[in-house]
Amino acid sequence: MNQTIALLKSHRSIRKFTEQAVSDDLVAEIVACGQAAATSSNVQATTVIRVRDPETRASLAACAGGQPYVADAPVLLMYCADLSRSAVACDIAGGEFHPGMTEHFMIATIDVALAAQNAVVAAESLGLGICYIGGIRNKPQEAADLLKLPEQVYPVFGLCLGFPDQNPEVKPRLPLSAILHEEHYCADQVVSGIGDYDPVVREYYKTRTGGTKDSNWSQEMSSLVGKESRPHMKEFLSMRGFQMK
Numbered sequence: 112m113n114q115t116i117a118l119l120k121s122h123r124s125i126r127k128f129t130e131q132a133v134s135d136d137l138v139a140e141i142v143a144c145g146q147a148a149a150t151s152s153n154v155q156a157t158t159v160i161r162v163r164d165p166e167t168r169a170s171l172a173a174c175a176g177g178q179p180y181v182a183d184a185p186v187l188l189m190y191c192a193d194l195s196r197s198a199v200a201c202d203i204a205g206g207e208f209h210p211g212m213t214e215h216f217m218i219a220t221i222d223v224a225l226a227a228q229n230a231v232v233a234a235e236s237l238g239l240g241i242c243y244i245g246g247i248r249n250k251p252q253e254a255a256d257l258l259k260l261p262e263q264v265y266p267v268f269g270l271c272l273g274f275p276d277q278n279p280e281v282k283p284r285l286p287l288s289a290i291l292h293e294e295h296y297c298a299d300q301v302v303s304g305i306g307d308y309d310p311v312v313r314e315y316y317k318t319r320t321g322g323t324k325d326s327n328w329s330q331e332m333s334s335l336v337g338k339e340s341r342p343h344m345k346e347f348l349s350m351r352g353f354q355m356k
């Protein structure tokens with residue numbers, strides 16, 4: 112195993128940070144590593160907004176359901192999917208931007224995820240810890256207003272960064288057999304993989320919570336996808352110009 116692989120496999124989200132500052136140069140380098148990720152058709156649809164203002168941080172934490180590290184982490188980066196820049200380019204080139212295409216929405220969102228994860232790997236390689244914050248999509252319009260986002264831009268997630276003040280164990284993943292298939296999809300592998308994984312996750316939660324959380328992966332998924340999730344999202348995206356045509 113080389114160092115990069117060891118680093119990737121040691122990832123765990125960090126939700127408690129020391130007060131040690133992260134220098135502006137380091138943040139710039141981390142975001143630049145994100146920029147180096149592959150990007151569909153070179154669209155480069157990622158915009159990153161670093162939020163320092165304590166009031167805005169507190170409001171974003173509230174959008175995310177009160178997650179304290181959104182307000183307190185040394186660095187908060189808001190990762191946004193941005194087609195407005197391409198629209199400006201279209202204008203400059205004398206063309207006409209065609210808004211609302213589902214494909215463009217996917218391109219922009221995928222770009223953001225790739226750029227953010229590159230940045231995460233860079234940050235972790237420098238000894239920093241990170242936590243993604245999808246919770247801001249609880250109140251995406253409020254987050255968009257706070258960030259003064261123009262049309263054709265939406266906040267995908269936040270990213271908290273800082274030096275770790277905790278050392279949680281790595282969360283076990285599904286067995287590889289449940290996600291890596293040969294030639295065609297094999298449902299049997301999925302069922303048996305989940306069967307193997309459920310007791311591992313139950314044990315992980317028990318250890319991590321001192322026995323208070325007694326649940327497995329199937330139960331977690333059942334409560335997650337067994338009900339509506341952020342049903343405001345379709346209308347919110349549509350209002351931002353992502354109409355999903």
Ligand SMILES: Cc1cc2nc3c(=O)[nH]c(=O)nc-3n(C[C@H](O)[C@H](O)[C@H](O)COP(=O)(O)O)c2cc1C
Nearest residue numbers: 122123124126175178242243244245246247268282
């Ligand atoms: C897009 C995305 C959004 C997430 N949103 C949150 C969040 O709002 N709050 C949080 O505490 N963790 C959040 N997480 C972290 C996940 O819960 C975590 O990655 C997952 O449970 C696996 O744990 P690990 O990162 O420690 O391996 C998010 C992760 C991703 C990829």
